[in-house]
Amino acid sequence: MRGRPSSPTSPERGRVSEGFLYSGNEWVLLLVFLAGILAVGEAGFRLGRRADASLREKAKSQVTAVEAGLLGILGLLLAFTMSMAVSRFEIRKELVLEEANAIGTSYLRTRVLPEPDGPELAGLLRRYVEVRLQSASVSPSPQDLAAQRREAERLQAEFWSRAAAYAQEDPNPVKAGLLLQSLNQAIDLEAAGWTAFHNHVPATVIWADALMSLLAALLVGYGVGLEGRRQVLSQCLLALAITLVLGVIVDLDRPYHGFIRVGQQPLIDLQQQMRPPQP
Numbered sequence: 697m698r699g700r701p702s703s704p705t706s707p708e709r710g711r712v713s714e715g716f717l718y719s720g721n722e723w724v725l726l727l728v729f730l731a732g733i734l735a736v737g738e739a740g741f742r743l744g745r746r747a748d749a750s751l752r753e754k755a756k757s758q759v760t761a762v763e764a765g766l767l768g769i770l771g772l773l774l775a776f777t778m779s780m781a782v783s784r785f786e787i788r789k790e791l792v793l794e795e796a797n798a799i800g801t802s803y804l805r806t807r808v809l810p811e812p813d814g815p816e817l818a819g820l821l822r823r824y825v826e827v828r829l830q831s832a833s834v835s836p837s838p839q840d841l842a843a844q845r846r847e848a849e850r851l852q853a854e855f856w857s858r859a860a861a862y863a864q865e866d867p868n869p870v871k872a873g874l875l876l877q878s879l880n881q882a883i884d885l886e887a888a889g890w891t892a893f894h895n896h897v898p899a900t901v902i903w904a905d906a907l908m909s910l911l912a913a914l915l916v917g918y919g920v921g922l923e924g925r926r927q928v929l930s931q932c933l934l935a936l937a938i939t940l941v942l943g944v945i946v947d948l949d950r951p952y953h954g955f956i957r958v959g960q961q962p963l964i965d966l967q968q969q970m971r972p973p974q975p
Contacts, residue, residue: 744921
């Protein structure tokens with residue numbers, strides 16, 4: 697529990713720094729994966745074709761055994777990495793719901809405050825939800841994310857200071873204490889969400905998967921070359937399957953860029969519920 701928000705005084709605070717895996721164009725990334733696997737498979741095929749005839753018969757059984765083992769290791773690595781990406785995705789989803797609940801609880805508790813404190817705090821919370829939803833807009837730039845984070849922290853500092861000032865004057869400590877508790881929870885969850893949205897699967901794990909995929913494609917191509925017959929469809933399907941799995945893993949871990957996005961429906965529903973009553 698942070699107690700109260702820190703003031704966003706530094707322009708460096710909230711800056712997003714991500715590598716190519718999590719900020720580059722996803723189609724380019726997929727095409728690079730696919731082209732690399734196909735190219736390595738073709739190189740393996742040509743190496744197999746150039747092998748001596750005597751070597752081919754002796755090497756076929758060995759290559760088949762190693763090929764099966766390498767593909768098995770690749771499958772385990774991809775499954776392990778997929779599990780890491782899915783668990784991070786689920787955590788992000790849960791934090792969105794928990795944050796919406798904390799903000800909604802705070803908003804309801806502002807109704808027991810007298811004017812002008814109650815309506816002013818409610819207005820700040822409505823603006824806060826709007827800023828939080830802007831952070832989840834389609835493919836925001838790092839500059840936009842940093843600006844929205846600073847605005848969110850400014851609003852946190854403002855509604856916390858107003859609630860704290862009211863608590864010092866209110867003779868009923870229970871009412872003010874409950875409000876401060878829910879506001880503090882909302883602030884903590886925003887910080888947890890920011891951390892979770894940038895807690896990616898380590899890039900070294902992804903690159904290890906890619907390297908293992910290239911090795912598997914090379915050996916499969918080599919084995920096909922030893923047979924002397926090109927299996928174009930099989931090699932292309934293998935390359936496409938590996939690329940799609942790697943693409944899904946990376947996409948799950950790109951909360952601001954990609955096709956699989958963390959839904960913001962709890963915050964959207966909350967924004968609808970927080971609309972001020974029409975006169």
